[in-house]
Amino acid sequence: xxxxxxxxxxxxxxxxxxxxxxxxxxxxxxxxxxxxxxxxxxxxxxxxxxxxxxxxxxxxxxxxxxxxxxxxxxxxxxxxxxxxxxxxxxxxxxxxxxxxxxxxxxxxxxxxxxxxxxxxxxxxxxxxxxxxxxxxxxxxxxxxxxxxxxxxxxxxxxxxxxxxxxxxxxxxxxxxxxxxxxxx
Numbered sequence: 001x002x003x004x005x006x007x008x009x010x011x012x013x014x015x016x017x018x019x020x021x022x023x024x025x026x027x028x029x030x031x032x033x034x035x036x037x038x039x040x041x042x043x044x045x046x047x048x049x050x051x052x053x054x055x056x057x058x059x060x061x062x063x064x065x066x067x068x069x070x071x072x073x074x075x076x077x078x079x080x081x082x083x084x085x086x087x088x089x090x091x092x093x094x095x096x097x098x099x100x101x102x103x104x105x106x107x108x109x110x111x112x113x114x115x116x117x118x119x120x121x122x123x124x125x126x127x128x129x130x131x132x133x134x135x136x137x138x139x140x141x142x143x144x145x146x147x148x149x150x151x152x153x154x155x156x157x158x159x160x161x162x163x164x165x166x167x168x169x170x171x172x173x174x175x176x177x178x179x180x181x182x183x184x
Contacts, residue, residue: 039104046112046113049119049120050097050100050112050115050116050119051097053093053096053116053120057090060130061094063081064081064082064090083129086126086129086130092118093119097115
């Protein structure tokens, strides 16, 4: 008779084991999905930052060559970049933003972070030396406040990734999947 009662006495332990096994399986599945979504989000932020750096580099590099004599741009005076120090910064920016590693290995992640850090520093140097930052308003406050406060009915800047903001853009905002992207 003890055999029949043994199964009743172990009933709580059996259900605990069954619940633990099912919970572990469900947690592993949900953890993979959440981890993948998180990885995609962080990867997007990092490569968006590198893309912005690369775009700014291309615009500055286009100013290193002599201007074309097309009639549409003849009325626009864009200063050329001829300073050897600026050209050296541009070459380094080009190197930093070209062919970053895309594997999810620890060394590659560190390399991408290092490229972003160094690229942001070079962009800041070029902005300051070329005097292409946003001017201060009448109160002496910098318009490029990364919190996106409204000024005169429009947003002063839009923070896209940590430490990266596109300022002065006056375009429509569109949702692309779960990411908000500003286009002009």
